[in-house]
Amino acid sequence: MAEILGRVVATELKPSTPHQFHFWTTPAAPCGIGAIVRVDHDGRTVFGVVTDAMAYADLARPLDAVIGADGDPSRVGDEPTERPEIRLWTAAVLRQLPEEPMQPVPFGAVMLATDADVRIALRMDAFMHANGGTGVPVGLYAAGGLSAPVLLDSDFLLGPEAAHLNISGVSGLATKTSAVTFMLRSIFETFAPAKGTVAAICFNVKGPDLCFLDQAATLSSDDLAMWHRLGLHPGPATDFTLYAPYKPDGVNLNTLRSHPALTANVRPLIWGLREILDFAEVVLNRDDVDAKADALIDFLAERVVGKKYQAAELRDAPFTVESFADLDEFFRAIFDFLETQRGADVWRTHHVATIRKVRNRLGNIATRSKGLVTDDATASDLPWGTFRDRSTTVIDVAGVDPLAQDLVFARVISRLREHLERRDLGVDHIIVFVDELNKYAPADGPDTYVKRMLLDLSERGRYLGLVLFSAQQFRSQVMRRVTGNAGTSLYGRMDSDELAMPGYAVLSPAIKAKLASLPKGELMVRHPHFTQPVFVRFPRPASLSGREGVERFPPVADLPFADAVMQRLRELDPSVAAEAVRAALDGRPEAEVRRALSATTQRRPEDPFAFFRALLRRTIAVLPVEPRRGIAPLSHDDSDPFAPY
Amino acid sequence: MTTTLHALRRRLTLAGGHAASLTAIAVDGRRDEATYRPATLIDAPLRHIAVGAPLAWPGDVGFLDGTQHVDLVGYVGTQPVVSAVVRAAVRLRIDRRLRSAITMVRRVVVARAEAIAALGALPDGVEPIAIDEDDPHPLRDLQHARGMVDRTRSRLEVAAARAFRARNRERWLIIDGGISATPEWGADPWVLGVVKSHAMLPFAGEELAIYLALPRGHRTSIFMPASRRVTPLYSWALRLHDFTGHDLFHGLVRIEAPATDETIARADRLSQHLLAEVAPLSNDARADRLLYGIHDVERYLNALGR
Numbered sequence: 024m025a026e027i028l029g030r031v032v033a034t035e036l037k038p039s040t041p042h043q044f045h046f047w048t049t050p051a052a053p054c055g056i057g058a059i060v061r062v063d064h065d066g067r068t069v070f071g072v073v074t075d076a077m078a079y080a081d082l083a084r085p086l087d088a089v090i091g092a093d094g095d096p097s098r099v100g101d102e103p104t105e106r107p108e109i110r111l112w113t114a115a116v117l118r119q120l121p122e123e124p125m126q127p128v129p130f131g132a133v134m135l136a137t138d139a140d141v142r143i144a145l146r147m148d149a150f151m152h153a154n155g156g157t158g159v160p161v162g163l164y165a166a167g168g169l170s171a172p173v174l175l176d177s178d179f180l181l182g183p184e185a186a187h188l189n190i191s192g193v194s195g196l197a198t199k200t201s202a203v204t205f206m207l208r209s210i211f212e213t214f215a216p217a218k219g220t221v222a223a224i225c226f227n228v229k230g231p232d233l234c235f236l237d238q239a240a241t242l243s244s245d246d247l248a249m250w251h252r253l254g255l256h257p258g259p260a261t262d263f264t265l266y267a268p269y270k271p272d273g274v275n276l277n278t279l280r281s282h283p284a285l286t287a288n289v290r291p292l293i294w295g296l297r298e299i300l301d302f303a304e305v306v307l308n309r310d311d312v313d314a315k316a317d318a319l320i321d322f323l324a325e326r327v328v329g330k331k332y333q334a335a336e337l338r339d340a341p342f343t344v345e346s347f348a349d350l351d352e353f354f355r356a357i358f359d360f361l362e363t364q365r366g367a368d369v370w371r372t373h374h375v376a377t378i379r380k381v382r383n384r385l386g387n388i389a390t391r392s393k394g395l396v397t398d399d400a401t402a403s404d405l406p407w408g409t410f411r412d413r414s415t416t417v418i419d420v421a422g423v424d425p426l427a428q429d430l431v432f433a434r435v436i437s438r439l440r441e442h443l444e445r446r447d448l449g450v451d452h453i454i455v456f457v458d459e460l461n462k463y464a465p466a467d468g469p470d471t472y473v474k475r476m477l478l479d480l481s482e483r484g485r486y487l488g489l490v491l492f493s494a495q496q497f498r499s500q501v502m503r504r505v506t507g508n509a510g511t512s513l514y515g516r517m518d519s520d521e522l523a524m525p526g527y528a529v530l531s532p533a534i535k536a537k538l539a540s541l542p543k544g545e546l547m548v549r550h551p552h553f554t555q556p557v558f559v560r561f562p563r564p565a566s567l568s569g570r571e572g573v574e575r576f577p578p579v580a581d582l583p584f585a586d587a588v589m590q591r592l593r594e595l596d597p598s599v600a601a602e603a604v605r606a607a608l609d610g611r612p613e614a615e616v617r618r619a620l621s622a623t624t625q626r627r628p629e630d631p632f633a634f635f636r637a638l639l640r641r642t643i644a645v646l647p648v649e650p651r652r653g654i655a656p657l658s659h660d661d662s663d664p665f666a667p668y
Numbered sequence: 669m670t671t672t673l674h675a676l677r678r679r680l681t682l683a684g685g686h687a688a689s690l691t692a693i694a695v696d697g698r699r700d701e702a703t704y705r706p707a708t709l710i711d712a713p714l715r716h717i718a719v720g721a722p723l724a725w726p727g728d729v730g731f732l733d734g735t736q737h738v739d740l741v742g743y744v745g746t747q748p749v750v751s752a753v754v755r756a757a758v759r760l761r762i763d764r765r766l767r768s769a770i771t772m773v774r775r776v777v778v779a780r781a782e783a784i785a786a787l788g789a790l791p792d793g794v795e796p797i798a799i800d801e802d803d804p805h806p807l808r809d810l811q812h813a814r815g816m817v818d819r820t821r822s823r824l825e826v827a828a829a830r831a832f833r834a835r836n837r838e839r840w841l842i843i844d845g846g847i848s849a850t851p852e853w854g855a856d857p858w859v860l861g862v863v864k865s866h867a868m869l870p871f872a873g874e875e876l877a878i879y880l881a882l883p884r885g886h887r888t889s890i891f892m893p894a895s896r897r898v899t900p901l902y903s904w905a906l907r908l909h910d911f912t913g914h915d916l917f918h919g920l921v922r923i924e925a926p927a928t929d930e931t932i933a934r935a936d937r938l939s940q941h942l943l944a945e946v947a948p949l950s951n952d953a954r955a956d957r958l959l960y961g962i963h964d965v966e967r968y969l970n971a972l973g974r
Contacts, residue, residue, distance in 0.1 A: 081967070083951045091949035102947040103724045104960050105764040 025134040028052050028167075029112070031062055033130060041116065044071060044128035048110045050078070053135070053167030056537045057547075057558035060114055061140050064131025067121070070144030071114030071128070072555045075533040080106040113531070115555045117144045141171035146552040150176040157218065160209050160253040161513075161548055162559025172253050173559045175511055177214055179551045181221065181452050185510030186485030189460075191498040191517065196543050198515025199494035200232050203456055204564035206492070210454070211413040212255055219451030219488070220412035224405075224435065227265075227419040228428065228458050234280040235572030236415055237263035237288070240565055249562035259566035262414035266292040266405060268395035268423055268431075273617040274587035277394055278419040279569075282576035286594050292418065293403040293621055294396055296347050298434065299388060300324045305433040305472045315377045322373070323381075327353065336360055346397070347389045354382040392427035397617070403625045405435065407442055410449035429473045432463065436476055436489075443487040452488040455480070460495040464502045474502065481508035499524040514538055514547040514556075530556070584613060588620055595624065595631035607636050615639060672775060673739050675791045676751050680742045683786040685749070687742040705894040707870035710902060710932065714875050716886040719906070719936045722944035725840060730758045730769060730832055731961035733844040734825040735969040736817050744783035746806050750813040751794075752776050754821045755969045756828040758841065759961065766964045769836070770828045773972070776820060778813040780804060826850045829859075844962040847901060847924045854899035854926050860938060861901075861924035864957040866917050870894070870903070882920065884910040887939045890932055893924070900927040906939050908946045909956045919956040 029048035033039040044062070048054055054073060062069040082088055092098045119125060120143070141164055142148050151158045151174060158174030165171075179185040188206065192198030207223050214221050227233040237260045242250070250257040267278035269291055275281075280289055303320050326332060328350070331341040337356040344350050357370050357378060368375045389396050405416065418435065420428045436455060442448035457463060457477070464477045480491050482504065493509070495501050499521060506512070517538045521527075527535060534556065538547060544563065547556045567575065582590060589604045608616055619638035628634040677687040734756035741749040753775050760769035777790060781798040790796060797820070799812045826849055829841060833856065840858050847853035847861035870893055871879045879888060888905040901924050909919030923942065925931040931938075942959070949955050950963035 081951045082949075087949045087951065087955070091947040093947070098947070101724070102960075103729075103764065103944050104761055104766060104948060104964070106948050107766075107964075 025061070025137055027132045028054060028060065028135050029110075029133040031064075031128060031130045031133060032111070033127075039128040039130070041119070041125045041127055043113065043115055044069070046112050046114065046133045048112065048133075050108050050110050052110060054110070054112060055166060056533045058166040059117065059136040059141055059144050059164060059557070061134050061136050061144070062128055062131045063134070064129035067119070067126070067129055067131075069119050069128045069131075070117040070136065070140060072117055072144075072557060073112050074115045074531040074555070075113035077111045077113075078108060079111075080108050082106070117554050118146060135167045135169055136171070137169060138171040141173065145173060145557060146554075147174050147176075149552065150174075150178065155215060157215060159206075159213050160255060161206065161550075162546060162561035163249055163252055164557060164559050170252060173548065173557060175548075175550050176552055177210070177218060179510045181210070181214070181218075181454070181490050182485035182488060185551050186490050187481055187509040188490075188492045188511045188513065189498070189506050189509035190492075190494040190513045190515070191496070191521075192494075192513075192515025193496055193518055196516045196541075198513075198546070199458060200568070201544070201564050202513055202515070202546060202561060203492055203494065204233075204236060204566060205561050207260070207415065207454065207456075208258070208564065208566075209253070209255055220449075221452040221454065222410045222412065222414045222416070222450040223454040223456065223492075224416045224418065224439070225456040226428075226432065226435075226458065227417050227421050228462075229421050231279040231569035231573045231578075232421075232458070233417045233456075234265060234278060234419060234569060235285075235567040235576070236260040236417065238285075238567040238572060238575070240563065240567050240571065242563055242565060246562040249560065250565070253562070257562070257565035260415040262411055263288055263417070264406075264414070265289045265417045265419055267419040268292045268392075268427065270422075270581065271393040272581070272584060272587070273394065273397075273613065274584055274591065274620065275581045277422040279421070279573055279578045280419070280576070281578045283579065283590070285576055286590075291403045291621065291624060292395065292405070292431070294430075294434070295402045296345065296350060296396075297329050298402055298404065299396060299430060300328055300385075302430060302433045302437070302472075303385065303388075305429050315374065316381050319373050319377055319381050323350070347386065351382070351386065354378065388426075388430075391424050392430060395423055395427045395431070397621065403621060405438070406449070407438060408447050408449055410453065412450055414450075429463075429471070432457070432473050433476055436480060439489055440480075440484075440487060443489050450488075452490060454490045454492050456492040456494075458494045460493040460505065461497055461500040464493075464505045466500050466502050477505055478502065481505045497521050499526050510551050512549040514541075514549075515545070516541040584608075584616075588616060591620055591624060592631055592635060595627060599632045603632065607632075607639060611639060672753075672791050672794060673741065673751055676741045676749070676777060676787065676794075679787045679790075680744065680749060683744060683788065685742050685744040685783075685786065688740055702867045703869075704872045704876075705868050705870060706872065707891040707893050707903070710890040710892060712889065714871065714878050714889050714891070716878070716882055716888065717936070719885060719887050719939035719943065721940065722885075722946070723937070723940035724944045725941045728760055728762045728836075728839050729961065730760045730836065730839055730841040731766070731844075731959070731965050732756070732758045732825060732829055732832070732841055733962050733965035733969065734821045734828070735966060736821045738814060738817050740810070741777070743806070744779070744786045747780045747783040747804060748806055748809050748813065749777060749779040749783050749787070750810065750817070752778065752817040752820070754817060754824050755972060756821065756824040757965050757969055758828055758832040759965045759968060760832075760836070760839070761961060766961060768968065770831045771972075772824050772828050772831070774820060774824055776817065778816050780809065822849045826852070829853065833858075842959065842961060844965070847926075848899045851899050854901055857926055857928065857930060859926065860942075862942070862959060862962065863903075863922040863924060864954060866920065866922070870922075879905060880916045880920070882907040884908070884919065885943060887923075887935065890935055892927065901925065902927045902931045902935075904935060904939075906942060908943060914956070917957075921957050
């Protein structure tokens with residue numbers, strides 16, 4: 024039997040109800056906001072979580088204290104009798120046993136909850152069984168020297184009952200990235216195989232945050248103890264791949280994970296015309312996409328791109344549009360044709376103004392997203408259809424243009440959805456982590472494609488196994504329907520202004536005060552099984568943070584074109600000779616080299632250099648042009664003004 | 669007590685009586701008639717004596733008080749039946765914290781014997797006390813009943829003090845009110861009484877003017893109260909708080925102690941200790957005279973319910 028902490032007290036003004044009760048303790052009692060307590064009385068057990076606290080003495084008025092101390096605050100401690108002080112706690116009911124009939128909390132003794140109590144109070148007994156269950160550790164509940172693992176129900180975290188996780192908290196206090204990193208590890212280790220396979224795709228949107236998830240961090244003994252208490256094995260991501268677009272030079276990857284020791288599992292992310300045409304709406308602003316432009320884009324996608332398109336009025340030979348360059352050639356042919364038709368401004372029902380607009384916008388994509396979008400037909404994409412169970416894929420878009428970021432989000436999530444609908448993604452559940460949600464799904468602002476897509480994901484993703492883990496500093500600034508669909512919410516330290524928003528009105532002032540000063544590694548958890556928010560501590564993730572990663576593996580400076588090509592080839596085959604590469608590149612146009620390099624890195628052939636060299640166009644020796652033989656020219660007489668030559 | 673009172677009223681009704689209530693009884697305390705009882709000065713003339721700076725008691729101190737809650741149950745015929753809960757407690761202060769040392773309670777029914785008999789068996793723990801005065805009169809019987817409850821409480825306080833003394837040989841015991849209730853107190857060198865009521869004044873005329881003009885932090889000369897002849901006691905007035913701008917009695921208490929030379933010798937020191945008790949201030953309308961320790965006992969007893 025646990026030690027008695029306090030006792031329920033009820034008055035007419037502060038009565039016990041079925042959802043709330045009050046209890047008093049001594050000032051020294053190890054109780055605090057967020058503590059889970061248990062009340063036993065006459066065969067009824069009530070579990071509650073402390074949501075508010077008060078302390079007061081028997082003073083009728085503050086003035087009495089002044090008078091009693093003769094106006095001298097330093098004399099207060101000299102009083103022969105210490106005033107009695109009460110600690111009066113308010114607790115919200117988590118669970119009552121028996122559950123029916125639901126009655127006001129009885130006036131029983133109050134004890135701190137034990138491990139077993141926490142399981143029952145948070146209804147974890149519903150999904151945790153002796154032979155396993157669907158529990159996923161989220162952290163340790165700790166109070167009064169006791170600590171107990173708190174688990175989330177994976178059926179409510181990854182679907183199908185509910186899904187999605189949203190994290191709020193100010194930056195830099197181990198809230199968002201650390202919590203997600205820990206949660207991914209926890210899910211990968213505990214998600215029941217019978218429930219299917221699971222993988223994660225994380226969008227790295229700022230700095231090196233998620234670039235070193237596969238690199239082990241040094242943990243303190245306290246952190247290790249927490250890992251073990253949660254029944255987890257600390258470790259970095261084991262099956263990790265990072266995708267990053269190239270920089271505009273087309274050979275240096277646009278990521279801070281560029282240290283030579285870590286490039287083995289870094290892949291380029293390159294898309295061509297075919298890959299992005301379906302998502303043209305993402306990069307065209309709302310005003311651009313009228314019905315006419317839409318019709319033209321559909322026409323291009325269905326009839327032109329990737330096919331042999333015959334338009335006799337434009338030219339005799341059919342068009343083969345595979346790249347932006349091909350597309351531009353196609354558009355130029357249309358304009359040339361229209362110029363020859365005096366007064367004509369329509370080509371096959373498409374007005375020339377519409378054609379010009381679509382040409383400009385699509386042409387801009389290749390410019391603004393240079394490095395992600397190639398001007399040729401080569402592409403290096405995610406492993407659609409072959410995602411592995413418990414694998415982590417990071418897509419580093421931190422350094423790219425916001426337009427390109429939108430494009431990446433839209434295409435990746437749309438493709439994930441398509442594959443999951445067909446059940447051919449390679450895994451049954453995919454977790455998509457999106458940071459800075461207030462940027463991509465803001466509460467106000469224009470209705471963008473990305474915003475609609477995130478909303479669709481949050482509302483319908485769970486049926487497919489498409490799970491959104493999202494994070495933001497200010498939850499109130501995120502579209503409510505997106506956060507509202509998150510079955511589980513985590514809150515780290517919050518800004519006071521944010522806590523003043525109406526969305527937090529359900530929290531008591533004490534809970535808000537605790538949230539505003541939450542230490543590193545502590546979270547408030549809301550989960551469908553928990554009737555009240557619960558505070559937990561989670562251990563430091565066992566992988567390097569972004570800051571640690573760049574300190575231990577400093578990014579290398581951008582290499583000159585030839586050196587970068589050589590390094591990329593050496594990543595595939597370290598024995599590639601520098602001189603041979605330089606000789607192969609000598610005099611080659613960079614676009615041609617990029618195309619060959621992209622195809623090589625994508626195919627990963629046995630002999631990368633030979634493959635690469637074979638893709639370069641054959642060198643044709645320059646032959647000196649000899650003067651033609653024939654009739655000798657007539658002699659030229661400059662003095663004869665009538666001479667014919 | 670609510671349950672007991674309910675049970676008593678039920679019995680009364682079954683006995684053919686009339687249930688009734690008189691709220692005022694419950695809150696009435698003892699009432700002393702305003703009068704003069706000239707005292708005998710021990711160290712004449714009557715004067716103001718500065719006692720020195722407040723000084724905390726050197727050791728643990730006990731505080732004794734008693735409470736009574738009186739209810740009119742009803743009438744058997746014309747005879748009133750009164751129920752009372754009487755409590756007494758000593759709270760001992762150790763390391764600046766007060767905790768219960770002794771707690772006693774008595775539940776009584778006071779009425780004429782016939783009325784008690786009409787009630788039949790009383791609820792468990794309730795003792796009958798019969799009014800045996802002549803000439804039954806409903807209102808006078810009520811006064812008798814209240815007096816008997818007063819005496820019951822006084823006896824319970826004595827019993828509580830005795831129990832405390834049995835365990836605490838040389839610890840100061842501060843009693844709320846006078847200490848004439850028993851010769852035991854008058855002979856106990858570790859007992860002090862603090863009287864808040866000034867209905868009975870020990871001086872008249874010019875001496876009274878001196879008596880009531882006592883400045884803060886001063887005591888009067890020691891005198892022997894006239895009303896304490898059975899148990900001879902020494903007494904002196906002590907001003908705890910400045911009365912300027914207040915009533916003449918503001919902050920004025922009368923201390924009672926055993927009538928010994930030792931008391932005379934240490935009257936200043938005891939006054940210094942009592943002056944130290946002005947802080948913390950009691951959360952009570954009588955805070956100017958009510959020592960916090962006594963207030964704590966009273967609150968403790970009230971918190972035990974009826």
